[in-house]
Amino acid sequence: MQGMTSTNQPLVSVVIATYNMGHYLPEAVNSVLRQTWSNLEIVIIDDGSTDDTAHQIAPLATDKRVHYIRTENKGQPQAKNRGLHEAQGEFIAFCDADDLWSPRKLELQMREFENPKVGVVYSEVSYIDQEGDHIDKAQPYERHSGTVTEHLVIKNFVPFGTAVIRRACIEKNGPFDETLPMGIDWDLWLRYSVDWEFRYVSDVTYIYRIWPGQMSKNYRGRYDNAFRILEKFLTANPNAVPDELASRAWADMYISRGMSIAAAERSFIEPFCDVCRGILRDSSYWQGWRSLAKLILRRV
Template sequence: MQGLTNTPEPQVSVVIATYNMGQYLPDAVSSVLAQNWANLEVIVVDDGSTDDTSERMQVFEDDSRVRYIPTENRGQPKAKNRGLTEAKGDFIAFCDADDLWDPDKLKVQMPHFEDPKVGVVYSEVSYIDQDGNRIAKPQPYDRHSGSVTNHLVIKNFVPFGTAVIRRKCLEQNGGFDEQLPMGIDWDLWLRYSVDWHFTYAPDITYIYRIWPGQMSKNYRGRYDNAFRILNKFINQHPGVISEKLKSRAWADMYVSRGMAVAGGDKAFVEPLKDIILGLRLDVFYWPAWRALAKLVLRRV
């Protein structure tokens, strides 16, 4: 299938990998099922939950669109890949078990696949707290469309749960790297960006829940894996980005880690070393100079 014009709605497979998210999971599944898009399936892969997830999923037993697959605990990448293996649709989307979809998500994003070069369509996100109350949060990154590799090596600007992918991306460029405990979406987008265009739809179609204890707060682990991912991409795709851009990407990585450590640990010496290293890699990278000023003035 190249385009979507004058064809029935193509099937979209929605993968939800979950671990001990029983309190939020039914709402996530229900939000996907509430789509203004009839031809979809929801694949819930339970990565060895020890809470009441299985009991809470019983409410969907009679809905043929929902498949609940309990497995042993093997980690997030393997759970997501199991979902990809089970997916039957020509397009695949994701929802984290503690998040929500807007009812118009697929209606908004799917028309962008009319262009056969587009492999990933992503959108904007809003935020709620653990009780479902709206949170105002500024968008930290610019969004990009088209051939995005040069932007993506600097920042992962694609909110994971907003993305819908063409199955051919999976067949051609593979699924999630099961050796990475974190950052698996950035690794996936980098690989897809080499051969496919990305399209940004500015509509808010995804609702991200911020609550205590979620993995995203582990900034040291996140950056350890980010260094691995960037190094892996550069080594496996020689010549895709210029030497100058490589230096800038590494500079940003060091500066970003330094600022994360400065903010999280209220440290000074360790972040200073990272920022200086970033400046040595790319002395003209102005965010590094801005970070240095903020650190020295203790405004982190």
């Protein structure tokens, strides 16, 4: 795909599911419209917003590449799936309504799809605050390319908004799971990883906005759904990873939840129990012993 002109570029559909993000949405849409990759459309699903979203988006909706669809409020998975249903492109990308794309995002990532085995191409991310000022934040996870199931079952290392996917992934492995209120991206990547290769582009192509009140701060809800997702995936794909790696995945889940609760609530008993459960799942996992030591030393 390298060196393509606008006349032979495949169409990329960019799905933006939004709820009460009128303040940020125009900036997100404009960042997509400024792409150096010209053959794109933007499918905006307004999930029953009660703010001024419709007014804010009206000037941009005159662009023939922008399709604004207002629905009743059903939640993020349903809104994203409506966007997938409406999308016309051979490839599909995502942008949250409060985030931004860099201008060369698609140009940099689409070339990786020259390999027909590649189903998902993702990239690096940077961070801004609610006013748009840069935030220095270390990237928490190692990134991986190729067949990634054995890495992905331990950590979701794919920043959701950076991903571009083949439509064929949806046709073969399904859309978002509408029974999950959170963690829908990890569930999607796990399913896709069984049949498709992933590619990582090290360039920063996505700018993630951190602001008070985001769903991502709901750590208890996030882990409740993560347990469901892991159980669902391992049950549906019993041969996807070796048994010892499945035990490592469960161990990491318990340990990570325990340490998150300890950090957020300054508690001991519940995190201690979670970390111990993790060690029982995989006693060779050094992260468990290190976490246990941290908890005990803090307690002492």
